[in-house]
Structures are given as C-alpha cells and as structure tokens.
C-alpha cells in the first residue's frame with residue numbers, strides 16, 4: 001500500500017528544493033522569487049506523460065478531482081450519475097455536492113460495476129457513468145464503454161485506487177472521457193493529500209481547472225489579479241510541496257508496481273489450493289496494481305471470523321470486511337433515506353447481488369516493504385485459518 005512506505009530522503013530533498021528556490025509554497029505567481037520553478041505544474045506534466053493523457057490537473061484531493069470533473073462534464077442539480085455499490089463514499093459525495101442523484105449499480109464478482117445492471121439503471125436523466133476501479137483492479141471497461149456509447153453518455157473513471165494500473169494496455173483513468181486519481185496516504189503513490197484529473201479533452205480540462213480555482217481562466221495576457229472569468233468556481237488548489245513530493249514519489253511508481261505484483265503472485269500461488277476460497281475475478285490480471293488480494297469465502301460469518309483471526313495474528317485486512325461501512329452503499333442510509341424510494345429500507349436487500357459478494361469478501365493488503373518472512377506468514381496464516389474454520393464448521 002505502498003507510497004507511504006517509501007517516503008524518505010528523496011521526498012525530503014524535493015521539499016528542500018522548494019525552500020532553496022524562494023520558498024514559494026503557492027502554486028502560482030512570484031515567478032522571479034521562485035526562479036521560475038513550478039513543482040505542481042511539473043507534476044501535472046509528469047502524471048499526464050506517465051498515464052498517456054493529454055491534460056492533467058492536480059487538486060487538493062481525489063474527492064475534489066471527482067467534483068471538478070463532474071462539474072466540467074455538465075452535471076447539475078436534478079441530473080443522475082450512475083456509479084457502483086462498492087466504492088469509497090467520496091464518489092457518491094462528489095455527485096451529491098453538485099445536487100445530482102447518485103444512482104447505484106450492482107457490482108459483480110469483479111467487485112466493480114456490473115455492466116448488465118448498469119443497463120438497467122440508465123434513464124433519460126443519466127448524465128455521467130462512473131465506474132470505479134476498486135483496489136487497483138480494472139472494471140469491465142469494454143462492456144461499460146459499449147453500454148455508455150449506445151446511450152451517448154460520457155464515462156468518468158474513478159481510478160483513485162488505480163494509479164499505474166492498466167486495462168488492455170491503457171492506463172486506468174484514460175479509457176473514458178476523463179478519469180481521476182487520488183494521492184492520499186493509502187494510495188499507490190502519495191502526496192499526503194492530493195488528486196488528479198486526466199483527460200484528452202481540452203475544453204473539459206479548462207472548465208475543470210477554472211472551477212478548481214474560483215473561475216480563473218489563466219489568461220496569459222493579464223496578471224492573475226486581472227484574470228478573466230466567465231463562471232464562478234471554488235478553491236481546490238494544492239501546495240507546491242505536494243507537487244515536489246509527487247514528483248519524487250512518481251520516480252518510485254514502477255518499483256512499487258513490480259514489488260506488489262511479485263508479492264501478490266507469491267501469496268496467491270501459496271493459497272491457490274485451498275478449496276474453500278475463491279479469488280476475485282480480475283478482468284485484466286496483467287494490469288492489476290496488485291496492492292490488495294481479495295478472495296471470497298462461503299459465508300459472511302466466515303469472512304468476519306477470518307478477519308478476526310487474521311488480526312489476532314498481527315496481520316490486518318484492508319477495508320473488507322473491516323471498513324465495509326465506508327465502501328458499500330448497502331450501509332448508507334444516512335444518504336439514501338433522503339430519497340422516498342429508499343427511505344427506511346434495508347439497503348443490503350436493495351443491492352442484494354453486491355451484498356452477496358461483498359459480505360463474503362476478505363481483502364489482504366500487499367505491502368511494498370514485505371519481507372520473505374512476512375509473505376510466508378500471510379500464506380501460512382490464511383491456510384491455517386481456513387483449515388480451522390472448516391474444521392469448526394463455520
């Protein structure tokens with residue numbers, strides 16, 4: 001889970017360089033004082049290059065990147081935006097922030113958007129479709145793109161957890177009309193807080209950028225204080241230090257992805273003969289960011305017991321099942337009670353298919369700095385707990 005494990009002298013040096021060049025912490029202006037060095041700008045260019053997008057705009061977090069992207073895609077009050085039942089709550093919050101309605105599609109055994117259920121959720125109010133690449137695993141993008149194209153609805157990928165991961169050779173986040181990444185503390189690379197919007201569409205990029213900075217159009221013919229604007233926005237800017245840290249972290253991305261893949265493969269190989277577990281279906285195994293290994297056990301009770309035993313051995317699970325409440329719409333009555341058709345309902349029944357997968361899922365974090373002993377301990381523990389639970393008849 002990686003970026004934060006590798007924060008070290010490179011990131012420190014990158015921050016020092018900001019102070020050595022005038023100490024301008026703001027991303028814009030004071031050109032001479034900062035020796036014309038703009039770290040967030042450089043980070044944007046580097047991210048765009050790395051993922052193969054024409055434009056990248058970096059903001060203060062992934063949630064803000066979702067919101068500015070939805071705004072730029074024209075989402076307004078009364079619209080519907082379809083996303084999936086398994087995601088971090090931020091995806092739904094960004095939709096709510098614009099006054100739109102989050103419509104939730106089921107996930108299938110990929111634990112990402114079920115394209116068949118997506119078809120059922122489209123109405124004439126659907127403005128955008130947001131598949132989420134949960135835990136760095138691609139959604140079924142061919143099928144989702146085909147459904148979206150049939151209805152002429154843009155696809156906006158929430159790839160907060162999938163920076164560096166790919167689907168059929170393309171970076172997650174660059175397949176639809178636009179995509180986002182998060183650089184928060186739990187992500188593939190981290191700037192503490194940070195997010196990126198990527199797109200090949202210049203207009204979309206410009207609208208999102210304006211919205212993220214009070215409507216500033218960055219008119220080159222006038223100083224910032226006289227900048228032109230045609231609509232209002234908000235403030236989602238990020239600091240120079242985060243740009244500097246991001247550049248240092250980006251240098252480590254390939255190493256992170258290689259190590260995660262190696263360790264995940266070893267753990268998967270070690271437990272593949274356990275017949276009471278079933279691995280998550282990966283639409284594109286080669287492109288997996290590999291920072292999480294998810295498998296299904298037979299029952300909800302077994303998943304919970306599994307996590308308890310795993311934690312008791314000094315190992316942890318990652319979101320499934322321990323933090324499912326923050327990642328599953330089936331628990332979000334505080335949001336859906338506002339809609340008459342959901343009020344007071346058991347949402348686990350509403351998204352029954354998702355419940356049937358998510359409540360039986362166990363997620364194991366893959367760390368970049370895992371030692372051989374730790375990898376063996378994970379494998380041995382999974383084997384041991386599976387055996388014990390089977391024996392106990394759980």
Ligand SMILES: Cc1ncc(COP(=O)(O)O)c(C=O)c1O
Nearest residue numbers: 061062063088090160182183184
């Ligand atoms: C799927 C998903 N979307 C959006 C976000 C929001 O990103 P941030 O924490 O940078 O606001 C996250 C963060 O965990 C996420 O996992």
